[in-house]
Amino acid sequence: MAQHEFHLTAEWNGGRNAEGTIRAGNLDTKISIPKEMGGPGVGTNPDEMLIGAAATCYLITLAAMLERKQIPVDKLTLETTGVVSENRGRLKFESITHYPHVVLGTEVTEQQVEEAKGFTEKAEQSCMISNALRGNVELAVEARVEKA
Template sequence: MKTLYTAQALATGAGRNGHVTSSDRRIDLDLAVPAEMGGSGQGANPEQLFAAGYAACFHSALQAVARGAKVDLGDSTVGAQVEIGANDAGGFQLAVTLEVVIPLLPHDQAQQLADQAHQVCPYSNATRGNIDVRILVTDD
């Protein structure tokens, strides 16, 4: 791999109940275990950060695929839902649902572009075969 950019972040404190800061300080957040997992919920959590990153990255991949196909996406959006749960080995695992909305296009064409974006998105490539990722094309 030829590196184009390197992001750096540092976690301090008590992990999920600590603090995370990127090297350029654009991310500077207190973290807290979600209330649903027994925590205070009074801070961001790794799953939210992963969801934000995956949604943005996938949307960029979708736009690149559309540009290559000379297709106008209009006001497209990508939402990411990241779930965490216990696995059968005593640990935890993630699952992701990406919701893609491309109002200007017929469903089949939007699905085809979303499937192509899933092949080029770095997050999709990093997670492929490791976690369940579902691509859901919806009208709203």
């Protein structure tokens, strides 16, 4: 069994409303609590990073599935929304919803369109990050798949 290690280093300068930095591979950015949660809103934050991890994993998984089945894609875009609730001062990451928009090549068959629609759901179920979150965060996909 192959294992892959990923490493992150972090620095934090102060208390709750301070800011810090993180570095992991190609990721090198400032961090803080978001303005929406009463923080300074400098750099990114854990909420953005969580939906970023879920979205990039989903998008790469979907692209790989389409490529493996040789379904021509003209354009693949994604919007992702994460919802965090606050109850009595406790925060909970409630849900992540992916909104992929898949524009297939004009030469695709109706069977390939249907297959691509299926992959929009299967990619969420196959994504390593989604699988790590499943059971703790509600996960959903609302896809648009169409011919160019």
